[in-house]
Amino acid sequence: MSHHTQLSNIGVIGLGVMGKNLALNIADNGYHVAIFDLDNGKINAALEQEHHERKEGLAPRMQACNNLSQMLDKLVSPKVIVLSVPAGKPVDAICQTLIEAGITAEDIVIDTGNSLWTDTVAREAQYKDQFKFFSSAVSGGEVGARFGPSLMPSGDPSAWQYVAPIWNAIAAKVDPVTGLPIERFEPGNPVTEGEPCTTYIGPAGSGHYVKMVHNGIEYADMQLICEAYQLLHDGLGISTHEIGDIFNRWNQGSLNSYLMGISAEVLQQDDPLTGKPLVEVILDKAGQKGTGLWTAVSSLQIGCPAPTIAEAVYARAVSTQKELRIQLSQTLAGPAKASISDEEKTAFIDALEDALFCAKVCCYAQGFQLMAMAAKEQNWTLNFAEIAKIWRAGCIIRATFLQSITAAYQQNAQLPNLLMAQSFSSSLAAKQLNWRKTVAASVMQGIPAPCISSAIAYYDSYRCETLPANLLQGQRDFFGAHTFERTDKPAGEKYHLDWSAKQRTLNKV
Incomplete structure (x- = not known):
């Protein structure tokens, strides 16, 4: 040499x-x-x-x-x-x-x-x-x-x-x-x-797992913003440029993030060919590289609820069914268009900002719980405060919001779910009515908001001390003798009712 x-x-x-x-x-x-x-x-x-x-x-x-x-x-x-x-x-x-x-x-x-x-x-x-x-x-x-x-x-x-x-x-x-x-x-x-x-x-493998979940959250975050755009555009008839202004304003507050900033920029870009807003000439068929899909699959395999991440993957899948959507748009009935006053418009825009924040908290909660459950399964020790910290810059989901997540895990490293953090539960309590109004409005106007609405179902499910899974266990025991546990007996004790007999008898299994 x-x-x-x-x-x-x-x-x-x-x-x-x-x-x-x-x-x-x-x-x-x-x-x-x-x-x-x-x-x-x-x-x-x-x-x-x-x-x-x-x-x-x-x-x-x-x-x-x-x-x-x-x-x-x-x-x-x-x-x-x-x-x-x-x-x-x-x-x-x-x-x-x-x-x-x-x-x-x-x-x-x-x-x-x-x-x-x-x-x-x-x-x-x-x-x-x-x-x-x-x-x-x-x-x-x-x-x-x-x-x-x-x-x-x-x-x-x-x-x-x-x-x-x-x-x-x-x-x-x-x-x-x-x-x-x-x-x-x-x-x-x-x-x-x-x-x-x-x-x-x-x-x-743990680094690639964490990145995979990052991408799952990214899918959900992008879809949430897209749903807000459609609610403003189709629901309130606001122009693309004006929606860009609204997003810029939101980007100054608790929704400050890289994705919010670039979404505003995309909406305010005109098409060099036609002079129309660029977004209106972009075909509405979304691509994907698979990382969001992997996150949804992993959540299903581990049994960790991540509905908002999964809905974001499904939303991309629905977008690719363009021909079918064109056909069904001619035949499927929707609600009659309601007229909206300027006051109602302003109130809805504010409600939507809160809804977006609440749904975003839930999608991060899903991602972090998924990492925690995977870590347990793989015997990894993951430091969630550090993970939230390294997502504050350089990555696609970077947001000031991650500072609060970092703080929540610094206070309690063993936090089973972000919804348990005082800072998040109190802000969701303050904003939940606006979140509910947004979801109700989207349903009444016939505008799909799968991520915003799956997030509220997630929130409400975790608020429920008793879910109807008791009926579900009854159904399973009826047709498949799958047994059930009782609320008045020690955990782990299994029971089966003999549903076919004249005298239905209960047996401890």
């Missing part, structure tokens, strides 16, 4: 949108990065951008590699390699190539893709003798990756010790007092002050 090539601190494989921006972010923070992609054009684009953004007088901090064995040669030991490739087979293909190229047991490979958490657990076990397979979910999209994402690492603790300084440097930062993001979008001038939005989540 010639004397002038400096060894790199870290390698990045896969220079798509996320990989390239992560590599530039790492370089910004003073690390030397070796890069590789099967597509030469992507390597050149990354080198060009690094050259273009680099301050004068600074040496290049990025070097290209022609193959993976060359990358291993260019890295200091233990070698740290970041994978930014599509989840699934590509990850294993690269791991195999790295094994053939001579990676050692001390080296660390970090999967930053949206992998299914169970795949991560399996990979960590599969590769443990060849190298340390580590994972770190990344949230924040393109801009987050470039200037500070929220990072959710999990796996071998010794690998984390080694990687932590780099992760702390590249993560988004928040002001510890206000919980607000500290942002600077200047290449070569990274934010170094504040608390980094990364923390060690736990054993293999």
Whole structure:
């Protein structure tokens, strides 16, 4: 090796949108990065951008590699390699190539893709003798990756010790007092002050599980905002631009969040082709990558109620049934249009703001309870105050609201459900009437609000000391002798009524 090539601190494989921006972010923070992609054009684009953004007088901090064995040669030991490739087979293909190229047991490979958490657990076990397979979910999209994402690492603790300084440097930062993001979008001038939005989540797979739940909450949060938009647009006949103004106003209050801010911006954007509001020429068929679906499936498997997250996944599914909706819109009856006074409009807009807040609390409560139940099942110890903290900046669901969640878990780390936190139960008590009015109005006007209304059913179910599951157990015992427990006998004692006999007798089972 010639004397002038400096060894790199870290390698990045896969220079798509996320990989390239992560590599530039790492370089910004003073690390030397070796890069590789099967597509030469992507390597050149990354080198060009690094050259273009680099301050004068600074040496290049990025070097290209022609193959993976060359990358291993260019890295200091233990070698740290970041994978930014599509989840699934590509990850294993690269791991195999790295094994053939001579990676050692001390080296660390970090999967930053949206992998299914169970795949991560399996990979960590599969590769443990060849190298340390580590994972770190990344949230924040393109801009987050470039200037500070929220990072959710999990796996071998010794690998984390080694990687932590780099992760702390590249993560988004928040002001510890206000919980607000500290942002600077200047290449070569990274934010170094504040608390980094990364923390060690736990054993293999836990980071990807937490990211999966983050995405489930994200699905619900987006759908809640979309329902508010439809209630204002179709229910009150408010123009798209004006709804953008309303959302901007809400974004100054308790609903302040990244998603609320961008929704306002989307609504106020005009279409360059027609001059109409852009949103009105976008086809109403939503795509999905599967992470929200995984969250809903996991909640069903564990038996953790997460109806608002599931409804958000269903809402995307309904949106794809465009042809059927066009047909049924001609044949299915709806309610007659009611006229609404200006006073009623103003009152409804205020009610909707409260409803959105309440539903949002419930969807976070569902996500955090799901993580708690999964942790119990997997024997993970998750720190929910820390998880709420690292979502305050850099990620898609970042919101000032997470400061309150952090505080709730700092007061009680064992909180079984966020609805038990005094701060949330009292704000829901204050706002619940407006929430109910909103749901009633949506039903009476025939405007679907599956997430806002599933959230209130969730809230009301948890308020019920006695649910009609007693009748359900009676039904199950009648047709399938499934037995039941009694309110007046010790827990765990099972009873069955002989429903077919003339003299219906009760038997202890």
